[in-house]
Amino acid sequence: MRLDVFSIRCTYGIITALDDVSLSVGSGEFVGVLGPNGSGKSTLLRAIAGAVRPVRGRVTLDGRDIREMGAKAVARNIAVVPQNGHVPFSFSVRDIVLMGRAPHLGRFSSEGPRDIEVACQAMEATSVLQFASRSITGLSYGERQRVMVARALAQEPRILLLDEPTSHLDPKYQVDIMDLVWSLSRKNGLAVVAVLHDVNLASQYCDKIVMLSKGRQVAAGTPKDVITPESIGDVYGVRAVVGRHPVNGRPQVVLVPGRDGCRGRVGPVGDLAFQSKEAGGHERGGYGAAEGAQSGGWV
Amino acid sequence: MGSGLEEKDQVGHRRAFHASSQPATGADGGVAGRARADRAAAVKTFRKMRAAGSYVDRRNLCLLLLALALFVAMIVAAGVGSAAIPPLEVVSILLHRLPFIGESALHTNWPLSHEVILLQVRLPRILLAVMVGASLAAAGVALQGLLRNPLADPYIVGVSAGAALGATIAMVAGLPTVIMGVGSVPIFAFLAAVATMVIVYSLARVSGRLPTDTFLLAGVVVGSFLWALISFLMVLAGDDLRQIVMWLMGSLSNKGYAHVKMAFPYVAGGIAALMVLSRDFNLISLGDEEARYLGLDPEEFKRIAILAASLVTAAAVAVGGIIGFVGLVVPHTMRLILGPDHRVLLPASALAGGIFLVVADTLARVLISPAEVPVGVITALVGGPFFLCLLRRRKRSQVL
Numbered sequence A: 001m002r003l004d005v006f007s008i009r010c011t012y013g014i015i016t017a018l019d020d021v022s023l024s025v026g027s028g029e030f031v032g033v034l035g036p037n038g039s040g041k042s043t044l045l046r047a048i049a050g051a052v053r054p055v056r057g058r059v060t061l062d063g064r065d066i067r068e069m070g071a072k073a074v075a076r077n078i079a080v081v082p083q084n085g086h087v088p089f090s091f092s093v094r095d096i097v098l099m100g101r102a103p104h105l106g107r108f109s110s111e112g113p114r115d116i117e118v119a120c121q122a123m124e125a126t127s128v129l130q131f132a133s134r135s136i137t138g139l140s141y142g143e144r145q146r147v148m149v150a151r152a153l154a155q156e157p158r159i160l161l162l163d164e165p166t167s168h169l170d171p172k173y174q175v176d177i178m179d180l181v182w183s184l185s186r187k188n189g190l191a192v193v194a195v196l197h198d199v200n201l202a203s204q205y206c207d208k209i210v211m212l213s214k215g216r217q218v219a220a221g222t223p224k225d226v227i228t229p230e231s232i233g234d235v236y237g238v239r240a241v242v243g244r245h246p247v248n249g250r251p252q253v254v255l256v257p258g259r260d261g262c263r264g265r266v267g268p269v270g271d272l273a274f275q276s277k278e279a280g281g282h283e284r285g286g287y288g289a290a291e292g293a294q295s296g297g298w299v
Numbered sequence B: 001m002g003s004g005l006e007e008k009d010q011v012g013h014r015r016a017f018h019a020s021s022q023p024a025t026g027a028d029g030g031v032a033g034r035a036r037a038d039r040a041a042a043v044k045t046f047r048k049m050r051a052a053g054s055y056v057d058r059r060n061l062c063l064l065l066l067a068l069a070l071f072v073a074m075i076v077a078a079g080v081g082s083a084a085i086p087p088l089e090v091v092s093i094l095l096h097r098l099p100f101i102g103e104s105a106l107h108t109n110w111p112l113s114h115e116v117i118l119l120q121v122r123l124p125r126i127l128l129a130v131m132v133g134a135s136l137a138a139a140g141v142a143l144q145g146l147l148r149n150p151l152a153d154p155y156i157v158g159v160s161a162g163a164a165l166g167a168t169i170a171m172v173a174g175l176p177t178v179i180m181g182v183g184s185v186p187i188f189a190f191l192a193a194v195a196t197m198v199i200v201y202s203l204a205r206v207s208g209r210l211p212t213d214t215f216l217l218a219g220v221v222v223g224s225f226l227w228a229l230i231s232f233l234m235v236l237a238g239d240d241l242r243q244i245v246m247w248l249m250g251s252l253s254n255k256g257y258a259h260v261k262m263a264f265p266y267v268a269g270g271i272a273a274l275m276v277l278s279r280d281f282n283l284i285s286l287g288d289e290e291a292r293y294l295g296l297d298p299e300e301f302k303r304i305a306i307l308a309a310s311l312v313t314a315a316a317v318a319v320g321g322i323i324g325f326v327g328l329v330v331p332h333t334m335r336l337i338l339g340p341d342h343r344v345l346l347p348a349s350a351l352a353g354g355i356f357l358v359v360a361d362t363l364a365r366v367l368i369s370p371a372e373v374p375v376g377v378i379t380a381l382v383g384g385p386f387f388l389c390l391l392r393r394r395k396r397s398q399v400l
Helices: A041-049 A070-077 A093-099 A113-125 A141-154 A171-188 A199-205 A229-236 A289-294 B003-019 B029-051 B056-079 B087-097 B112-147 B159-172 B184-204 B212-249 B257-276 B278-284 B288-293 B298-320 B326-338 B342-366 B375-397
Strands: A002-012 A015-026 A030-034 A056-061 A078-081 A159-163 A191-195 A208-213 A216-221 A240-244 A251-255
Touching: A002 A041, A002 A191, A015 A030, A015 A041, A015 A191, A015 A208, A030 A041, A030 A171, A030 A199, A041 A078, A041 A159, A041 A191, A041 B288, A070 A078, A070 B288, A078 A141, A078 B288, A093 A113, A093 A141, A093 B278, A113 A141, A141 A159, A141 A171, A159 A171, A171 A191, A171 A199, A199 A251, A208 A229, A216 A229, A229 A240, B056 B087, B056 B112, B056 B326, B056 B342, B087 B112, B112 B212, B112 B257, B112 B278, B112 B298, B112 B326, B112 B342, B159 B184, B159 B212, B159 B298, B184 B212, B184 B257, B184 B298, B257 B278, B257 B298, B257 B342, B278 B288, B278 B298, B278 B342, B288 B298, B326 B342, B326 B375, B342 B375
Parallel strands: A015 A216, A030 A191, A030 A208, A078 A159, A159 A191
Antiparallel strands: A002 A015, A002 A056, A208 A216, A240 A251
């Protein structure tokens, strides 16, 4: 399974939202899309899902242009977890998750035992099975987000797109959702493309990161290559220090406040406070624990 | 990555996802066992909820009850009026007209006048009430779901204003009262309604898309414009004014089988189309974009759904005038009782709309008999308070 985005350009009227952006993701890969507000992150996701038609370039699924595939066929392969899980009518969680089976059903058929089984498993994987008969409108934001992931899984997609899945969530739910998606990509070979707000979270989970600014791709590669003080400074317009995560050595960004960066100093500076002995043996240690522990200083 | 490997990956993934919760082999002890049992219980509950009671059957039962209630309402309504006919006699007269059961099985011991009143006067009117009520309610459900707006009703897209203008023109111009057996008014109303639909639709279209808000606004604006034209014509109308006002308030009096025949193809075809689309209405009610992510082309769907809902409304308004509240109150009532699943909501609302209008129309003709109250007045007078009661009770019983 391979999804390729070939130098697409998307416009809304006279505004160019995305220009010359390319991306490629295969089974089991986790790709993050970073960028400030209005950089075209969501447009990229919508273009991949077929909701926005690129005026130039193309999006292909195993070499087939998705424009030739039809909405149903696309939805059987690509599932989207939308940004706001707002549902205007009080559907039950079960109804919502079963809607994920829609692309697999014919015009006159209704859900069979297998569809229910798949929906059940999806709800179990996201631990929302206990809410099955509750109304979606009565759930908290974090629970609703998990229902949306369950619905996406019920589509049995091969590619999962997430639009800022962790915004508005408590830290626990942020980690829960990201852990869940990460393990799905590893265990089931799902290809994941996630638009993320949080650079540090992206660094923790992504194999590759694409960084957008003003609709253009400014960097792409591993988190280590992409997340640098320079790129953060250019793209987000803030001063930042990039260090290493004390547990797994992945790059972590710390923002520097104000102009002189010494506002309200409360302790000794530059003491590499995050160094830790637990660095070894973490399952997600993409860059090797040794590297992290040995040179875990700020760049 | 080689293509062979990728192929295997895919298969592996698909299988892995389904198999992920198969009983774990090997002796990983009691924890896994308990987890497995928990899961089995949850799945069982889920299946049970769906299979028995709460999910499908309860809703099917509701549909069955509604159908039964509609039948009873029609029979009772057919007996009510200046000449009272007992329900059993109504059934006998109707059975007697059926081709195979025929005269042999039944004694024809009822007055001929009853048969004439029933078959020539009341039956077409009741059939019309069922059709109009079902149409307005079904179109209301469809448009509320499609526009994701609880205030939407069949008239919001301007179709009714178009129909009203057509009817007004026909009345003011004094066109021949009988064309094709139904008179010029319904035909003009229908044609004008369809024309309005086309105008609103093309006004709201922006580069191949139909944004929901634009469509709503275009409908409201075109509607207001047409109502202004109608007011202007009414000032000029003179003697026809009373007739126009009565038509605008909605009435099913003085209608015959010709009207039933005229409206039937559009009503039946349109409602059938909406039913076929009912699952897609669930998807579109989440939003255009989410519907697309779930495999529905929203633009294509909106085209078909709006066409169906508008045709149904146009036919209903052409024969019944502008009967308010049915298309707003009935869908909301049914949604409060049965939930938002359009696969149940659409047929249930159609049936309930039929019941509601049969009852309202019967009241309309007997309340101040021999005069008649316009049925639109009854629907608003009865429907409004009833709906408010339901809404209040629901709000109290829900934590939300």
